[in-house]
């Protein structure tokens with residue numbers, strides 16, 4: 324049926340159109356403690372906000388009449404060919420967002436031609452994720468003691484992981500007051516507010532309890548509430564790594580036969596030092612604003628880090644605040660080979676499991692592609708700082 328040229332049966336799209344739509348939909352589905360765990364940050368949330376606002380300080384220098392219609396989005400990271408320069412960052416306890424958690428994320432990543440980085444604190448074990456997927460996904464290590472690290476590395480290698488990211492920005496858990504207020508902990512507590520929020524989300528509560536995927540399964544046996552509480556203790560005792568130093572990183576370099584990246588580097592000096600130890604890559608990251616508040620926005624320090632390791636050929640990746648395809652393009656232009664996203668795919672998980680994560684990757688892919696066409700850039704590997712300029716004040 325038509326009127327004035329409109330098809331009256333047609334509907335405006337209701338599916339999420341962008342990452343922010345996924346975020347809103349995810350927040351409606353999750354109880355308060357999980358919302359805070361996913362979306363919160365440290366102290367005054369200054370770094371969390373800075374990660375986003377840094378992208379707004381750059382604008383594009385588009386070239387016209389380039390004839391670019393189908394830009395090339397392919398690249399390589401750690402020698403692995405990717406269809407899209409966006410990887411899925413390690414996220415502990417992803418089973419809180421959707422019971423299929425890490426398995427759903429890794430499967431969506433490989434369906435979309437990219438890779439997932441499995442957290443040490445994943446809800447599905449290294450072996451379970453490997454069995455459910457066919458590509459060589461990446462592993463993230465929280466290396467507390469040599470013994471635990473050696474065991475985790477052996478398991479990751481045997482399961483087919485060939486690239487490992489060691490997280491170096493977690494000497495102690497950041498102060499996340501939202502988590503503490505909502506009962507997420509540490510230690511986890513049932514408050515009247517958290518119980519009310521669980522009751523208001525019966526679908527989430529029943530499904531999550533039934534599937535028992537809310538603990539750090541690589542480290543703790545069992546997956547129910549008691550195991551989740553034990554995971555919090557484990558992260559206090561085993562994942563926080565205040566004693567970790569450069570000798571430990573050298574030790575890890577010697578032990579890990581595959582590609583090794585340091586995740587959580589924010590200065591050129593540290594990046595050079597990691598490169599000198601023989602690391603293959605750096606992830607410029609402040610843990611999504613969840614650790615040291617007033618750490619700089621990752622985009623702001625990216626040029627310094629890219630310059631510091633350029634001569635050695637060390638790969639530079641970035642995460643933190645990437646929400647749009649235009650953010651991906653800016654990060655690549657300023658020296659990143661690819662980016663990782665954390666929260667965006669957790670929103671996708673909460674909204675629709677594997678299909679939700681694939682949906683988020685599709686949104687980002689479309690946005691990167693459209694941005695490149697509008698910019699007149701032929702592909703992601705040809706991006707450099709000449710495609711950008713800083714926004715001038717006023």
Ligand SMILES: Cc1cc2nc3c(=O)[nH]c(=O)nc-3n(C[C@H](O)[C@H](O)[C@H](O)COP(=O)(O)O)c2cc1C
Nearest residue numbers: 412413414415442490610611642643644664665666
């Ligand atoms: C819920 C949640 C859990 C996380 N767990 C881990 C983890 O286990 N290991 C790790 O290295 N980083 C972890 N991170 C940090 C991410 O890997 C990544 O650095 C960060 O999310 C990037 O910022 P973004 O969320 O703005 O994309 C976590 C982040 C979130 C949001």
Ligand SMILES: CCCCCCCCCCC(=O)C(=O)O
Nearest residue numbers: 415444507508509554555558613
């Ligand atoms: C109070 C919540 C405890 C969760 C225990 C496991 C945490 C794994 C580490 C996740 C992480 O890196 C993060 O940023 O959060």
